[in-house]
Structures are given as C-alpha cells and as structure tokens.
Amino acid sequence: MYSLKARTAVPPLGVASLKTTSRSAMPAQRRQHMRPFFFHMGPTALCITCVLLVGLMAVLYLSQVGQVVASNHQLQEIRSKQAALERQNQDLADTLAQEQSPNYITEQAQKIGLEPVDPKNLWILRVSHWREIGKADQPIQP
Numbered sequence: 365m366y367s368l369k370a371r372t373a374v375p376p377l378g379v380a381s382l383k384t385t386s387r388s389a390m391p392a393q394r395r396q397h398m399r400p401f402f403f404h405m406g407p408t409a410l411c412i413t414c415v416l417l418v419g420l421m422a423v424l425y426l427s428q429v430g431q432v433v434a435s436n437h438q439l440q441e442i443r444s445k446q447a448a449l450e451r452q453n454q455d456l457a458d459t460l461a462q463e464q465s466p467n468y469i470t471e472q473a474q475k476i477g478l479e480p481v482d483p484k485n486l487w488i489l490r491v492s493h494w495r496e497i498g499k500a501d502q503p504i505q506p
Contacts, residue, residue: 405413462468
C-alpha cells in the first residue's frame with residue numbers, strides 16, 4: 365500500500381498531477397482510491413466476519429422456520445375445529461329435520477297422552493269481532 369505522502373508526491377503513471385487536472389476530474393480520482401473496508405481487513409478478521417454473518421443468517425432462517433411451524437400448527441388446529449363444528453352442525457340439522465317430521469310429532473303426542481280428534485265431534489268457535497295483529501289501529505266494530 366502507498367502512504368499518503370507517496371500518493372501526493374508521485375502521481376501514478378498516466379495521471380497528471382493534482383495541480384494540472386481540472387476540478388471535474390478530482391471526484392473521479394477520489395472514487396478510484398476508495399475501496400471497501402473489508403479489503404483492508406486481514407484474513408483472520410475477514411473469516412470471523414464471514415462466520416458471524418453466516419451465523420446471523422442461520423439464526424434468522426431458523427426463527428422463520430419456527431414461525432412457519434407454529435403457524436402450521438395453529439392452522440391444523442383451526443381446521444380440526446372447523447371439521448368438528450361442521451359435523452356438529454350436520455348432526456343438529458339432522459335432529460331438527462327429524463323433530464319437525466309429522467311422524468315424530470305424532471309419536472311424541474301419543475307418548476304424552478294426546479289422541480287424534482274425530483272430525484265429527486269437532487267444535488268450531490267463530491269470533492265475530494276478531495281482528496288481526498297487523499291491523500291493531502282499526503277500531504273494533506260490534
């Protein structure tokens with residue numbers, strides 16, 4: 365490596381001295397001399413830095429994998445709960461359909477002691493001043 369004195373005292377071949385170059389060429393020369401810091405590191409420091417970076421990437425990868433596994437477990441639990449709720453819904457729909465059937469209603473009525481009425485002995489009451497619920501604002505006519 366060149367020291368600062370060596371760079372200012374003797375310009376490299378093919379490059380004019382700083383006094384003779386224009387102002388627009390100075391930033392270009394500065395960029396040529398700028399190098400990343402890890403080129404100035406020794407092999408031991410560079411190896412340690414690489415190992416640290418690889419370790420950091422491994423830790424980040426493992427944390428992402430852990431989050432994916434946890435999310436997958438939650439998703440499986442939610443799907444199993446959904447399947448159980450769908451089975452329960454189907455069971456309840458079947459029970460409802462069974463309890464609304466006329467045969468079931470007839471059986472339950474016979475169990476509590478009710479009997480079918482003979483249509484010949486049926487009494488019908490007529491209420492003359494009956495009104496519907498939706499027409500409550502109309503007065504009752506005698």
